[in-house]
Amino acid sequence: MTDNRHRRQPPQPHDGTCTGTRLVHAGRGPGFADGIVNPPVWRASTILFDTLADLDAGIAAPDAGLYYGRRGTPTQWALEDALTGLEPGAAGTKLFVSGVAAITTALLAVVKAGDHVLITDSAYEPTRLFADQTLARFGVTTTYFDPRVGSSIADLIQPNTSAILLESPGSLSFEVQDVPAITTIARARNIVTMIDNTWATPLRLQPLALGCDISIQALTKYVGGHSDVMMGSATATQALWPRLKAATYRLGHSVSADDAALVLRGLRTLELRLDRAEASALTVARWLEGHHHVDRVLHPALPSHPDHALWRRDFAGATGLFGFVLKQGTRADTAALIDDLRHFGIGFSWGGYESLILPVEIDSIRTATATPLPGPLLRLSIGLEDPADLIADLDAGLARYGAQF
Numbered sequence: 022m023t024d025n026r027h028r029r030q031p032p033q034p035h036d037g038t039c040t041g042t043r044l045v046h047a048g049r050g051p052g053f054a055d056g057i058v059n060p061p062v063w064r065a066s067t068i069l070f071d072t073l074a075d076l077d078a079g080i081a082a083p084d085a086g087l088y089y090g091r092r093g094t095p096t097q098w099a100l101e102d103a104l105t106g107l108e109p110g111a112a113g114t115k116l117f118v119s120g121v122a123a124i125t126t127a128l129l130a131v132v133k134a135g136d137h138v139l140i141t142d143s144a145y146e147p148t149r150l151f152a153d154q155t156l157a158r159f160g161v162t163t164t165y166f167d168p169r170v171g172s173s174i175a176d177l178i179q180p181n182t183s184a185i186l187l188e189s190p191g192s193l194s195f196e197v198q199d200v201p202a203i204t205t206i207a208r209a210r211n212i213v214t215m216i217d218n219t220w221a222t223p224l225r226l227q228p229l230a231l232g233c234d235i236s237i238q239a240l241t242k243y244v245g246g247h248s249d250v251m252m253g254s255a256t257a258t259q260a261l262w263p264r265l266k267a268a269t270y271r272l273g274h275s276v277s278a279d280d281a282a283l284v285l286r287g288l289r290t291l292e293l294r295l296d297r298a299e300a301s302a303l304t305v306a307r308w309l310e311g312h313h314h315v316d317r318v319l320h321p322a323l324p325s326h327p328d329h330a331l332w333r334r335d336f337a338g339a340t341g342l343f344g345f346v347l348k349q350g351t352r353a354d355t356a357a358l359i360d361d362l363r364h365f366g367i368g369f370s371w372g373g374y375e376s377l378i379l380p381v382e383i384d385s386i387r388t389a390t391a392t393p394l395p396g397p398l399l400r401l402s403i404g405l406e407d408p409a410d411l412i413a414d415l416d417a418g419l420a421r422y423g424a425q426f
């Protein structure tokens with residue numbers, strides 16, 4: 022057989038090296054790029070086969086090398102393998118056009134008609150919409166649970182419960198979940214656990230090592246890191262990998278090589294950016310905690326956070342996303358604070374190099390738990406600016422807000 026087909030190397034599993042080193046080597050297997058440091062951007066739909074024998078060899082093993090564009094090229098494989106190599110216990114990773122697509126596909130890989138799923142009440146809102154509007158149409162019922170449920174999750178399990186979806190910390194409310202307590206109970210009953218790990222990334226929490234079966238990220242956020250690309254990933258253990266892979270293929274997911282190259286570029290600097298965002302966010306959070314207009318700061322790395330001990334036990338560090346609650350105020354008072362900020366953009370998403378602020382509502386989304394707050398909740402994504410500039414900006418904003426009373 023003439024070798025016109027790039028062979029796919031087996032992914033290199035987590036090899037125990039330190040994080041920065043792994044981020045440099047991740048996904049750069051031999052044969053991908055003939056000495057070029059980064060895998061080239063291989064745009065492809067059709068892959069040509071030299072002969073019928075080559076075509077037949079491809080049909081017999083379509084995942085062994087280049088086959089058809091939807092199955093990816095060395096560009097997408099490099100990113101998949103890099104993400105697999107970051108998590109101990111991972112067998113493989115699939116990429117999706119968004120974080121939401123990763124979550125919905127992971128659920129579809131596991132549930133069937135008549136099943137029941139348990140979803141944390143702190144879950145990302147589109148995840149809830151998918152469960153309530155789409156899974157429900159196929160006869161799958163959902164119960165939302167208190168993110169702080171811990172081992173009491175056992176009381177919520179039904180005979181037909183097939184999946185539990187975690188998110189820790191919640192990206193609006195920042196409760197930390199007792200992941201090992203939940204996964205221990207789930208494993209004993211053959212229930213699949215999946216976690217939205219977007220806040221932590223594998224650098225700060227390694228969910229498969231804590232007993233989860235599928236670890237999901239919106240790569241749109243920290244891994245992409247530059248607010249210019251949408252993508253999601255799902256990384257599975259050996260036990261779940263065949264189901265995840267099959268569901269992804271059948272649902273037709275495929276990401277562009279250009280986008281995969283952008284996300285790979287982001288991945289190389291992930292540790293540097295997270296370290297900076299983590300340190301600056303803590304500085305800003307501590308400052309906010311001492312401000313007289315602030316009721317509380319929702320940041321799991323602060324000792325005042327109710328789940329701080331759990332966070333210390335399971336996480337290797339924090340990132341740059343947290344919230345703070347004002348003591349009082351209306352939408353107009355919030356506008357006084359945020360409209361004239363110089364260094365915080367008002368917008369969705371997070372995890373980019375630039376800082377963002379967003380007023381968020383939790384009680385209107387939730388059904389299992391209520392969190393009455395005295396005033397508006399604002400979420401900050403701290404970027405790579407100097408924290409002194411960010412604090413000065415927030416200080417001026419809080420003065421404008423304070424002038425309303």
Ligand SMILES: *Cc1c(COP(=O)(O)O)cnc(C)c1O
Pocket residue numbers: 118119120121122145188192217219220239240241242251252253370
């Ligand atoms: C943004 C986000 C998602 C969805 O990612 P998209 O790429 O925007 O679809 C999922 N989970 C969390 C926690 C998020 O913040």
